[in-house]
Amino acid sequence: MNREIKKIPLAVATGALALALLYCLAFANTAPPQPGSVLPDLNLPVPERAGERNYLGLEGGAYFKIPEIKAHVVIIEIFSMYCPYCQREAPEINRMYGIIEKNPDLKGKVKVIGIGAGNSPFEVGIFKEKYRVAFPLFSDDDFALHKCFGEVRTPYFIGVKINDDGRHRVFYSKLGEFKGAEPFLELMLQLSGLQ
């Protein structure tokens, strides 16, 4: 009996690990989340900086899921400090963030985060400092998130609409095509229905 009881947690843990790997492998090399779908069920670390926690509306804990961000729309950029286009577009994305934060109708409703594919925390820090990125950036050191997002090239943008009841849906998912702060933000507001 005891042997059977001991087997259960191991079997459950093993099964959970296998399922988690299979879940992301199902996404890997296939496709990123498409408009109308939901995001992969992923955990991001709660930022250490209080300002970033406040921006995301997170109260505590070690990890959070993107739909838990206090916002109506979340724009996710999958980037890399090693990606020339990400470097080139960083100032415009910063400007878009600035436009959102300065607009009382958008501030608090539209939020931006970045995920550094294959970038260590140090490397994400370099990118953040170099381009003075004010919104939260997360390290995806081991490509775990990148695999779950379908191993996209960078920069890749995903727009997510979060409903008041906590449900969410992806409304935008595309490689590059960041044509500038204003047109991209306009597109996000249109597609999300926020405007």
Add this chain to the structure above:
Amino acid sequence: MKTHGKLVGVALIPLVFLWSTTCFAISDAFKKNIYNPGLLKPTDSVLKVNVGDYAPDFTLRAVAGERISLSQYRGKKNVVLSFVPAAWTPVCSDQWPGYNIVEDIFDRHDAILLGITVDNIPTLFAWTNQMGTLWFPVLSDFWPHGAVAGRYGLLRSDGTSERALVVIDKKGIIRYIHVNDINKRPRLENLVKELEGVQK
């Protein structure tokens, strides 16, 4: 219980293998022009130099046209040699663009970066143009093929070089050699830490 553990282990091996096969995020800067060679043997050469040795001198042609010798930096600059295996391959294409935004770190440590591959100049010209304007010279170790990589013991059996970093101080002494798993990008912080050590 042991049998159960073994079964679990066997079941997870293919999953872990699949998980570890592709670890790179290609920049859209290269469009769909990156050739994926698949998972390669992590290292495939035997070093011929050691930390503490005088770095073998070499002269190679840079993409910009000039000929660059390692010895020209003696007494003037610390030198980082960044060998990457081949142009137009996944990890290599996303390595030097990162170094391109940290010129200040190299400056702070009085260091120059020399990028080296075994590709010819026209190939390197087309490839590095996709990276933007690089602040550091990119050198071609094409002919005699891979001669410099070979002298350092960094030439692989298929004619490409290892993904390796060599830090050489102003006296020309090798202070750090790191041959990375060819399938992965070396962490920038490790190089920065070594540069800090050279400055002390």
